[in-house]
Amino acid sequence: MGARNESLYGRFLAPVVENILINRDSLRQLDQQIDWETTIPRLTNPQVVYPHYYERSSFHGIEKGYLCKEAALSYDPITQYALPPNETWVRQGLLDAIQGFPERILDLGCGTGTLTMMLKKAFLGAEVVGVDLSPYMLTIAELKSEAEHQTIHWRQARAEATGLQSDSFDLIAIGLLFHEMPPAVTELVLKEAYRLLRVGGELIILDGNQKVLRQTPVLTDIFEEPFIRDYAAGNLDAWLGAAGFGAVQSQDHWLVHQVTRGVKGIRAQNPEESLFADVEAIVEPWVMG
Numbered sequence: 001m002g003a004r005n006e007s008l009y010g011r012f013l014a015p016v017v018e019n020i021l022i023n024r025d026s027l028r029q030l031d032q033q034i035d036w037e038t039t040i041p042r043l044t045n046p047q048v049v050y051p052h053y054y055e056r057s058s059f060h061g062i063e064k065g066y067l068c069k070e071a072a073l074s075y076d077p078i079t080q081y082a083l084p085p086n087e088t089w090v091r092q093g094l095l096d097a098i099q100g101f102p103e104r105i106l107d108l109g110c111g112t113g114t115l116t117m118m119l120k121k122a123f124l125g126a127e128v129v130g131v132d133l134s135p136y137m138l139t140i141a142e143l144k145s146e147a148e149h150q151t152i153h154w155r156q157a158r159a160e161a162t163g164l165q166s167d168s169f170d171l172i173a174i175g176l177l178f179h180e181m182p183p184a185v186t187e188l189v190l191k192e193a194y195r196l197l198r199v200g201g202e203l204i205i206l207d208g209n210q211k212v213l214r215q216t217p218v219l220t221d222i223f224e225e226p227f228i229r230d231y232a233a234g235n236l237d238a239w240l241g242a243a244g245f246g247a248v249q250s251q252d253h254w255l256v257h258q259v260t261r262g263v264k265g266i267r268a269q270n271p272e273e274s275l276f277a278d279v280e281a282i283v284e285p286w287v288m289g
């Protein structure tokens with residue numbers, strides 16, 4: 001955890017979070033409850049090749065990133081303090097943005113499944129799939145959903161190339177994923193989401209508020225997030241538009257988050273594009289001739 005000591009998080013927050021806020025005994029108990037040697041191979045998809053950025057980056061100062069049990073065990077206890085003013089209220093913003101009644105729901109980069117389970121609870125009859133690259137995070141997700149008697153399909157896959165069927169989901173949710181990947185990968189994930197949604201299907205994203213993060217550099221420095229500055233410099237609305245989504249809209253959400261929604265099949269009207277472009281294309285050769 002070499003990098004941890006360099007950052008604001010490593011110097012000031014990590015000791016508080018790890019020694020005071022996290023209950024080490026309950027983490028140990030959870031660890032002992034899990035048969036990692038069985039679950040990791042079972043939840044590992046042999047076809048998955050980890051992207052370079054994912055394998056090499058240390059997220060939140062944990063050297064193996066999400067590919068270790070320490071990251072998975074500590075994710076929920078830390079996240080409850082990382083989403084001000086309240087984790088459930090922040091996550092609820094994504095659910096409140098849903099306009100349809102989805103029957104098939106996909107959560108991309110589902111992590112330990114907290115959001116996935118909220119979606120299942122809100123749409124009890126829906127078939128829900130959670131996709132993540134970390135079998136460790138999926139292990140915790142599976143444990144949580146089994147404890148709540150929820151049927152959710154947990155799958156290890158890359159969000160940018162899931163291998164799932166085209167045009168097969170009514171809703172795709174993406175929570176807290178894009179600030180943790182290079183924008184070039186975000187573009188691929190958005191294209192994949194577009195492919196997977198049915199026409200009229202909704203994509204809803206909950207993540208850090210790009211405007212607020214740009215204006216408050218301390219927020220991008222505080223956590224050990226290797227791609228958060230690149231994320232903050234970008235524009236989710238523009239990224240969704242470029243991937244083909246229409247009716248794109250972002251809303252500021254609580255203190256430092258935003259909720260962004262787009263729909264497949266409704267193309268955004270580019271104000272610079274002539275309404276008569278198709279007619280002009282026919283007329284032009286005549287004029288030229």
Ligand SMILES: C[S@@+](CC[C@H](N)C(=O)[O-])C[C@H]1O[C@@H](n2cnc3c(N)ncnc32)[C@H](O)[C@@H]1O
Pocket residue numbers: 051054066079108109110111112113114115131132133134137157158159160174175176177180181
């Ligand atoms: C900050 S966590 C968010 C987890 C969850 N969505 C939530 O709201 O708590 C980011 C998750 O994205 C996963 N992830 C990162 N890159 C991914 C990729 N290319 N494909 C699938 N999952 C990815 C990580 O393994 C991690 O579980």
